[in-house]
Amino acid sequence: MDWLSLFGDLLYMTGVLVALLGVIFIAYAHEDSWPYVSWLAGSAMLFGLSNAALRLVQIGFDVSPEGISLPASGAVVAAVSALLIGLHNYVSGRAERPWHRFFGLCLLGWAGVALMVLVLPDDPFRGPMASAAVLVAAALWLVWRWWFDRWGGQLALAAALLGQPVLLLLALRGSMDLTAFRDITPLPIVAVYFFVLTMILQRDAHRLARELRRSEQAEAALQRLADGLDRTVQERTAQLEALNQGLRAFSGMVSHDLRGPLRNIHGLSEMAREAIEEGQPVQALPLVRKLGQESLRASRMVSDLLDLARVEQQALQKAKVDFGELVRECVEQLAMEYPSARHAVRVGALPVVEVDRGLMAHVVTNLVGNALKYGQGRPGLAVAVDAQRENGAWRFAVSDNGPGFDEARAGELFQPFNRLAGDAVPGTGLGLTVVRRVVQQHGGDVGASGRVGEGARFWWTLPAT
Incomplete structure (x- = not known):
């Protein structure tokens, strides 16, 4: 083959x-x-x-x-x-x-x-x-x-x-x-x-x-995720650093301002004790009154600090709130301390907005209460609460014809423990700080304007429902 x-x-x-x-x-x-x-x-x-x-x-x-x-x-x-x-x-x-x-x-x-x-x-x-x-x-x-x-x-x-x-x-x-x-x-x-x-x-x-x-x-998605996580980490790191700086500054202010009434309480108690030991109770009586005032100031400061901490940590419980009804309730509460509140405060037409009722009541009480507190003794005191809609948001305002303030220092009003009136009017300097934080948590902003002797206007914004 x-x-x-x-x-x-x-x-x-x-x-x-x-x-x-x-x-x-x-x-x-x-x-x-x-x-x-x-x-x-x-x-x-x-x-x-x-x-x-x-x-x-x-x-x-x-x-x-x-x-x-x-x-x-x-x-x-x-x-x-x-x-x-x-x-x-x-x-x-x-x-x-x-x-x-x-x-x-x-x-x-x-x-x-x-x-x-x-x-x-x-x-x-x-x-x-x-x-x-x-x-x-x-x-x-x-x-x-x-x-x-x-x-x-x-x-x-x-x-x-x-x-x-x-x-x-x-x-x-x-x-x-x-x-x-x-x-x-x-x-x-x-x-x-x-x-x-x-x-x-x-x-x-x-x-x-x-x-x-x-x-x-998948690799591209992972890379985008990694880039996003890196940016998020950087942003969170920057936020934490800013928060830490704020906490350091805040703790310094707390220790400084709270030390004042405590030191006063200690000094007054020593003077009252010496007066009593020397058999002069009449001289000790005004010292005891000042002791009560200083302890009340320290108590208010602690209360305001707790309010601020609660605002920082508390989750918002939003619901639709009739602001006209809320303001009238706050005015009735303020009338217990300021009897002129019922006829001095005029409430305009206010909308229904979705907010945390308890926190927003704190805002209204603080701003209206400040107008009544600083305007005590002024004849014809008038406080107005109104609102108007601007660019998809509600702009609320509390206006008064009280003593006013230097508008150039308006930015200092919302800083912790800053009080433009000094010790002439009782207070802790934390109320407006709490107001600003509450409004910011709701996605809004705050501000103030005024002139010395011509009254003041405090405003805040809230997203429209």
């Missing part, structure tokens, strides 16, 4: 090329795709090697095409069974008991071949007919799977599997002999393997490309 002639033999070279295709497919397959690639490539190698081996037997031992027809059909059954197992694993994503399925399919296929031999014992095309029956069954299975998966590749593969049965039908109708038919039979089978392996590679490539895009998008 001329071995070099094999390289020109179509059947032999077809088998070798299909087997090499399976080897290459296994060599470059990813480990994640092994459950289906191993079966698909194994099917290609099984078909290719068996086809090449049978061709060698036919040429070397001068066997007729009818003699290798049945072994060829059996090899086709095994190869197609492995092909179907690989496709099942690929489409379903499962690889449960593949060897059981494979041997089951092989037994069914070989039983069909044996049945075909019994039915058509003298027909030379009984082997190709058995192979055609197996391929038609495989095509029907793919169409059935397509009905559930809706993957167009299954229909295309089913059509490719029907290539050999169609050729067989044409051969039978055209009175083609078995030798001529076997010469063209490998072509549709080779096309099937090339189509399957190419289709799987292309689909895996698309899947890997999608995963790569998702990975890049």
Whole structure:
């Protein structure tokens, strides 16, 4: 036998090329795709090697095409069974008991071949007919799977599997002999393997490309998140630093201002004790009165500090509040300390706003109370509470015709312990600080204007409901 002639033999070279295709497919397959690639490539190698081996037997031992027809059909059954197992694993994503399925399919296929031999014992095309029956069954299975998966590749593969049965039908109708038919039979089978392996590679490539895009998008999202977190950390660090500086300054002011009444209480108590020990209770009496005043001032300062701390920590409990009703309630409470409040305070038309009622009552009581406190003793004292809408917000104001203040120092009013009136009027200098913090928590702003001897106007804004 001329071995070099094999390289020109179509059947032999077809088998070798299909087997090499399976080897290459296994060599470059990813480990994640092994459950289906191993079966698909194994099917290609099984078909290719068996086809090449049978061709060698036919040429070397001068066997007729009818003699290798049945072994060829059996090899086709095994190869197609492995092909179907690989496709099942690929489409379903499962690889449960593949060897059981494979041997089951092989037994069914070989039983069909044996049945075909019994039915058509003298027909030379009984082997190709058995192979055609197996391929038609495989095509029907793919169409059935397509009905559930809706993957167009299954229909295309089913059509490719029907290539050999169609050729067989044409051969039978055209009175083609078995030798001529076997010469063209490998072509549709080779096309099937090339189509399957190419289709799987292309689909895996698309899947890997999608995963790569998702990975890049996730990486970009993580980078944006990291950048955002970095900015947030920087902002929070700056806020904490500012808060710490404010707390240091605030604690310094608290210790300084609270030390004053405490030192006065200590000094007055010592003087009162000495006067009593010297038998002069009359001189101790005014000292005791001053002791009461200083202790009351310290108590008010502590109370205001607690109010400020409560405002800083308390979560807002917002609800719709009728400001006209709220102001009238605050005026009634202030009338217990300032009897002139009922006729001195005029309440204008005020809106309904969504706020924390308790905290906003503190704002109204403080501002109206300051107007009444600083205006005591002035004839014709008038305090007005009104509101107007500006740029999507309500602007409230408390105006009076009291002593007023130097407008150039308006910014100092809302700083802790700053009191423009000094000790002439009792107070702790924390009330307006609490007012500013309450308004800021509601998303608004505060301010003041006035002139000495011409009254003052304190305003605050709140977002409109």
